[in-house]
Amino acid sequence: SQxxxxxxxxxxxxxxxxxxxxxxxxxxxxxxxxxxxxxxxGLVHLILIRSNERExxxxxxxxxxxxxxxxxxxxxxxxRAADTASYFCATELRGTSGSRLTFGEGTQxxxxx
Amino acid sequence: xxxxxxxxxYKIIEKRQSVAFWCNPISGHATLYxxxxxxxxxxxxxxxxxxxxxxDDSQLPKDRFSAERLKGVDSTLKIxxxxxxxxxxxxxxxxxxxxxAGGFTYEQYFGPGTRLTVT
Numbered sequence: 001s002q003x004x005x006x007x008x009x010x011x012x013x014x015x016x017x018x019x020x021x022x023x024x025x026x027x028x029x030x031x032x033x034x035x036x037x038x039x040x041x042g043l044v045h046l047i048l049i050r051s052n053e054r055e056x057x058x059x060x061x062x063x064x065x066x067x068x069x070x071x072x073x074x075x076x077x078x079x080r081a082a083d084t085a086s087y088f089c090a091t092e093l094r095g096t097s098g099s100r101l102t103f104g105e106g107t108q109x110x111x112x113x
Numbered sequence: 114x115x116x117x118x119x120x121x122x123y124k125i126i127e128k129r130q131s132v133a134f135w136c137n138p139i140s141g142h143a144t145l146y147x148x149x150x151x152x153x154x155x156x157x158x159x160x161x162x163x164x165x166x167x168x169d170d171s172q173l174p175k176d177r178f179s180a181e182r183l184k185g186v187d188s189t190l191k192i193x194x195x196x197x198x199x200x201x202x203x204x205x206x207x208x209x210x211x212x213x214a215g216g217f218t219y220e221q222y223f224g225p226g227t228r229l230t231v232t
Binding site: 103 | 117154155156224228
């Protein structure tokens with residue numbers, strides 16, 4: 001079963017508005033990453049937040065991590081039509097053979113011009 | 114730098130046929146991953162290589178799927194025989210390292226994927 005679950009499954013907003021996507025997970029993690037996938041394309045890494053970090057910024061992106069609640073959120077401010085894509089959280093578990101990313105089901109974001 | 118290359122981009126086969134996908138990772142990347150992404154779902158790891166050795170193939174259906182990375186560079190993933198439920202996008206990704214030795218985590222760089230349709 002998937003480790004991470006995104007909420008909502010789909011989000012439709014107007015250009016200029018902010019978009020917030022949430023991710024919940026079940027087990028303790030080493031870090032959490034967010035990826036974007038445009039239709040018919042591969043995934044693109046957006047941001048990585050480590051388990052000892054609470055908040056991280058990158059341009060118009062803001063990610064928070066609450067390990068006590070096992071949840072993370074991705075905020076995209078001042079959204080643009082080009083932000084239309086699927087967004088996935090991926091939790092990293094590190095074992096003896098290295099690290100593995102487990103992806104959630106994704107949030108489909110549509111930004112209307 | 115050149116990204117992760119995959120071919121073919123699209124493939125349509127009938128059930129019980131065999132198919133192979135090819136991936137060339139970013140130059141110098143030690144770790145290579147194959148993922149299966151079914152429509153509407155997130156990617157699921159099938160197999161992970163560190164150089165030419167398998168690190169994790171626990172989710173690979175070994176009765177029909179096989180993968181190799183003989184020289185520690187490019188890789189092929191094969192399905193034989195294919196089933197209808199194998200219809201998906203097969204994504205290849207690479208990273209500088211798996212994080213095992215140094216404890217660091219690296220982002221993964223994804224190729225465009227191969228869309229497989231099994232009829």
